[in-house]
Amino acid sequence: ATLTVSKTNGNASSPLLYGIMFEDINHSGDGGFHGQLLQNNGFQGTDPGLTAYAAVGKVTISQDKSNPVSSTITSSLKVAVPSGTTGMVGFSSAGYDGVPVLAQEYVSYFYVKGLYSGTMEVQLVGSSSGKVYASKSVTISSITSAFTYITVNLQSEASPDGNNQFQILFDASKVHGSSLSFGLPQLFPPTYHGRYNRLRDDAARFLAEIEPSFLRFPGGNNLEGASPADRWKWNNTIGPVANRPGRQGDWTYPNTDALGLDEYLQWCEDMGMTPVLAVWSGLTLGGGGIVTGNALEPYVEEVLNELEYVLGSTNTKYGALRAKNGYPNPWPVQHIEVGNEDNLGGGCGSYAARFTKIYDAVHAQYPKLTVIASTTSKSCLPATLPEGVWTDIHHYLKPDSFVSLFNEWDNWSRTHPIFVGEYASTHSNTGAKTHYTNMQGSCGEAVYMIGLERNSDIVKMASYAPLMEHFNMDDWSPNLMGLDSTPGSLTGSTSYYVQKMFSTNRGTTVLPVNSDNKFGPLYWVASNNGSTYYVKLANYGGSSESVTVKIADTTSGQLQMLSGGEETSNLPNNVSITTQTSSISGHGSFNFDVPAWGVAVLAVS
Ligand code: AHR
Structure with a gap:
């Protein structure tokens, strides 16, 4: 294919597009990112016994x-x-x-x-x-x-x-x-930024290499609880760790909550990420029911208290508590999400009313906050969604399905921005469950991500999920990265490298591209940031594709390439696929091959 990148008529792209979603699943928090290495240290959860x-x-x-x-x-x-x-x-x-x-x-x-x-x-x-x-x-x-x-x-x-x-x-x-x-x-062990009670330095640095723009937390299902009493409660996750009761999380194991609200927000500050704080919306998992109507009022109050803790001045009750806990300055939270997947678990019918109750209370006090609804499904949302509200969609799909969603947002109404809050290729095209994602799956995700970037006037944020697993302690697969107790066990999946390549090569404007070919099996998107031009490509096919990229007045730069066998995965202690970077030069024209199931980023100026 010959791709000619236009330098004019671009669309501003979202500066937040590539970020991460975190919840404690697969021991990704306790036993994962959180530095504390001793399991069951506080006998938390419903049945801790003498575990460990x-x-x-x-x-x-x-x-x-x-x-x-x-x-x-x-x-x-x-x-x-x-x-x-x-x-x-x-x-x-x-x-x-x-x-x-x-x-x-x-x-x-x-x-x-x-x-x-x-x-x-x-x-x-x-x-x-x-x-x-x-x-x-x-x-x-x-x-x-x-x-x-x-x-x-x-x-x-x-x-x-x-x-x-x-x-x-x-x-x-x-x-x-x-x-x-x-x-x-x-x-x-040593912690990220040397802080007390924080992230493992090695795992956090590996994650930071992605240069994520935002962190959505604390769930995911782990926000919700098996019953209202089991929900993630912000005020149980703050202050001295000896004062945090922990809880039985939604993912089969107790959470210590030592990685709590302030630690999440500090993580955002230390990694330069915009916090996206999810608040409980009344939906529970595990048969605990859904809290609706007047019964939701105390929980709306709880959301307001949480926001006062995060955003309030030290003259307020909860702002003063934040200061007492060591954080005199309000945290820069500008985005909150109301619930998680309220289109599922029987939540759809009541979500419009639950969302509206929480939205109205929050918007009245914090009119500048961006509020995100946890579904894009119109049948679950208020008939008229307030202006400025974003909506969240999740996709766990086969690689082919991601490719067929390449155009998902092309003709979507531009009224309410989109957050793709979770996505991953979880099954092969024949339907077999994937444990460690392979190049075909990661390439399918890359095609979808190219579609997101092409639409990033409306698609504001996207995050792969889940983020992390402790090998042999997983609840869900595949995951973006993993570790265990073995030295050198930090492992990035092939999708980790796709995320890193796409996130670290971002333009501010998405540019039109003229081509002699239609999309498929090769997909592309071009952007620029000043005089640096980026072209991201994915070859979702079994043969190598020869590409010529033309960008006037550019001469040299780098070509990053991720490729491997269609069914090849990065495994614990056996990482065979990582990004290969080479120099490239040309006079406004660059020739290279994108191998079968390959993902490439050209960055030239
Ligand atoms: O990412 C794993 C789970 O998938 C999340 O907790 C939930 O939101 C989704 O169903």
């Missing part, structure tokens, strides 16, 4: 409800030492399917209660080998009437694998015939 814990030495461990850490962390771990026991004993935590142990500094925090005067050893140890990778002695004087809070920094050597555990050991002879209770043990 084990006794070290001749001691008995149990969940100790009689020694709560706080009114919200209602249990600690009792380590009972039989009379006559000597030597070092204690407990271990196997983390989230192991503890990642690298040559780096860790910090651990824990509470201890019970009479003890002496040293304890805080360690990182190979679970099978018994090899000690890090060990720090800390002098403790704890008492029986209250918890003592301990902070320990420990330098580690690298473990070759992820089969490691954290342990705290103490001298049994000082406790024998009695017990100690340990509360809320935490272990952090």
Whole structure:
């Protein structure tokens, strides 16, 4: 194909187009992005049991409800030492399917209660080998009437694998015939921007390479709860982590909520993303019912309180609470989404009324906020949607279906902007479930994304979902990226590389392209930012396509290429497909091939 890019008659493109959606699914938060590495540290959720814990030495461990850490962390771990026991004993935590142990500094925090005067050893140890990778002695004087809070920094050597555990050991002879209770043990590797209680630095940096423009959070289904009582409650996710009760999330496991509202907003600030804050709309999952009519009023109030916490001055009740929690400045939230997928789960019929109630209350107080409805489905929305409201659509499809939606927005009314809040190729064209997305799926997504960018006057934002999985702890697949406890396990799917290529090569204006060919199997979109011109291409076909791109007065730049077998995926510890970048030059004309199932970005000036 010969593609001639016009330098005039372009349309402004949305500066927010490429962003991310995050919810705690697949242990993407606890055990994923959040740096805290010890599972079940607060005995949260409906049935925590002794998950991840084990006794070290001749001691008995149990969940100790009689020694709560706080009114919200209602249990600690009792380590009972039989009379006559000597030597070092204690407990271990196997983390989230192991503890990642690298040559780096860790910090651990824990509470201890019970009479003890002496040293304890805080360690990182190979679970099978018994090899000690890090060990720090800390002098403790704890008492029986209250918890003592301990902070320990420990330098580690690298473990070759992820089969490691954290342990705290103490001298049994000082406790024998009695017990100690340990509360809320935490272990952090280096964190993103070096902040307390934040994201894992390695995972966050890998994500930041995408240069996402926005973060939609905290769900997704995980916003909604199995019943109204189980919904994500903003005010349970703020302040000291020892004051956060956690909840049974929507994705089969307890959430600690240590990654809470302020942490999400700080994540946005640190990564330069616009926050898109989803608020509960009355819809629950798991048979908990839908809250409608007057019964919704307290929850509308809750939304207003949350917005006061986020946006209010320190003279307001909740603005003052935000300041007390360490954030004197309001967060720059300009977008809120009312619910999640209210077209599903029996929510459609009542959504218009629920949306209107929340919209009216929010708009009255915050008229400049952009409010997003959680569906584009007209039958679920108010007959007349207020001006300025955006609508959200989700697509989990076969690759061919994404290609057939290339034109989805071409003739859509320009009245209400679109947010493609979740999309991913989840099945092969024959209908088989995909675990790790492959080049055909990623290429199908790229074709769809080209369609989004061509329509980014109306399509304001788009985010692949889900974002992350802890390998072997997943609820849903495929996911954009993954990790486990093994060194070097951070893995970008082929779709991760597509997102990164498209997001990091953005124009401000989408430009017309003249071609001697129709779309298919090759798809393209061109844009520019000043004198730099971008052409994104996807070859959704089994043969290589030869391309000539003509852009007057350009001479050189880079060609990024992602290609591999149609059914080839990036697998944990086996990444075979990454973006290849080469220099390219020409006199206003550039020739190259886009391989079968290839995705390319030309950036020239
Ligand atoms: O991304 C996984 C789930 O898919 C989301 O939680 C939900 O919004 C959608 O159904």
